Amino acid sequence: MISEEPPVIDFSPFHGSDESKKVELVEQIRQACERFGFFQLINHDVPLTLQQQVIKQSKELFDLPLEVKEKYGKDIGGYNRGYECLRSQNFEKQGKGDLKEGFYMGKNLPLSDQYVIDKRFGQGPNKYPAELRDPKEFQRVMEEYHKTMTALAVNLLQVLACTLNLNTNFFDDFCEHPVAALRLLHYPPQDPATIEVEKGIGAHTDFGAITMLLQDETGGLQVWNNFSSEWVGVTPIAGAYVVNLGNMMMRWTNDRYLSNLHRVINKGGNERFSVPFFFSGNPNYTVKCLPSCADPQIGAKHPPVKVHDWMNGRFADTYGSSKGKAFGDLRQDVVAGMDANRV
Numbered sequence: 001m002i003s004e005e006p007p008v009i010d011f012s013p014f015h016g017s018d019e020s021k022k023v024e025l026v027e028q029i030r031q032a033c034e035r036f037g038f039f040q041l042i043n044h045d046v047p048l049t050l051q052q053q054v055i056k057q058s059k060e061l062f063d064l065p066l067e068v069k070e071k072y073g074k075d076i077g078g079y080n081r082g083y084e085c086l087r088s089q090n091f092e093k094q095g096k097g098d099l100k101e102g103f104y105m106g107k108n109l110p111l112s113d114q115y116v117i118d119k120r121f122g123q124g125p126n127k128y129p130a131e132l133r134d135p136k137e138f139q140r141v142m143e144e145y146h147k148t149m150t151a152l153a154v155n156l157l158q159v160l161a162c163t164l165n166l167n168t169n170f171f172d173d174f175c176e177h178p179v180a181a182l183r184l185l186h187y188p189p190q191d192p193a194t195i196e197v198e199k200g201i202g203a204h205t206d207f208g209a210i211t212m213l214l215q216d217e218t219g220g221l222q223v224w225n226n227f228s229s230e231w232v233g234v235t236p237i238a239g240a241y242v243v244n245l246g247n248m249m250m251r252w253t254n255d256r257y258l259s260n261l262h263r264v265i266n267k268g269g270n271e272r273f274s275v276p277f278f279f280s281g282n283p284n285y286t287v288k289c290l291p292s293c294a295d296p297q298i299g300a301k302h303p304p305v306k307v308h309d310w311m312n313g314r315f316a317d318t319y320g321s322s323k324g325k326a327f328g329d330l331r332q333d334v335v336a337g338m339d340a341n342r343v
């Protein structure tokens, strides 16, 4: 039996004038959100050349000596920006930690920005390693990419509003001064002998509203299929974004839309590069169950949460500064039996 993968969705109707194609796009995205919480997006307008530049710069960054990368550590100076070494995150709270290194950036904000002064989650200046081959080019590429991806996230949230029969501008306040993290990731090849016990990134759900991931041709990303109870690989498509819904979308929709479990096992013998972009919205915004999604008997299944508090809690949970259980409070039903179902 061939496993069902998340669908591939053509985004070009968003910019076109054909109303029936727009309706079709909304319907495809609605179905994907209910069935997988994942889909691949093509014809999204982000130039392939910009994506290639991001991957190239990412490779140059991870090629720097460890002691240089560590000078730009994400725990130095706050703001959740900069380098995270191999195994610093441990999503499944077992084993030695996730086999990947990363580098966080966001919108490059000055210290005088009110959100930075107020210490709102994820708001602050970026770190740009001076030791890079061309630090100015690195900064240019990352800032252009961040801006482009923020615009795509805002467009996508307009479509998501339509899928829920809300006004297209429903998420506008959420999109104001957003937490939007750009994360460069590098997965070394895994030792085949450890594949049963080791993950590039352990099973988890994402914390924000939507994630748009650029992955190279290596493969290794897997998503949980709730219907067939198995992990399915997300086959890389050049230039496409793997879009997935984070915890906030699940809370808005009272679990109608899936914020699904995913993980990476880099078993192909090559190093892997990926670039997730996490859009988590305005830190002062409160995410609460949409009235149209409330359960007739029990109402909202999750209490309202402020973006700032939710993000702080989830980060503390996965970087080891909290004793919380693995996966937060999410999808324990699925997590319980999943290791028996490997792809």
Ligand SMILES: O=C(O)CCC(=O)C(=O)O
Residues within 6 Å of the ligand: 183, 185, 201, 206, 213, 215, 221, 262, 263, 264, 274, 275, 276
């Ligand atoms: O690298 C990938 O394919 C997945 C990364 C991911 O899930 C994450 O950073 O949350």
Ligand SMILES: [Fe+2]
Residues within 6 Å of the ligand: 204, 205, 206, 211, 262
């Ligand atoms: Fe993720």
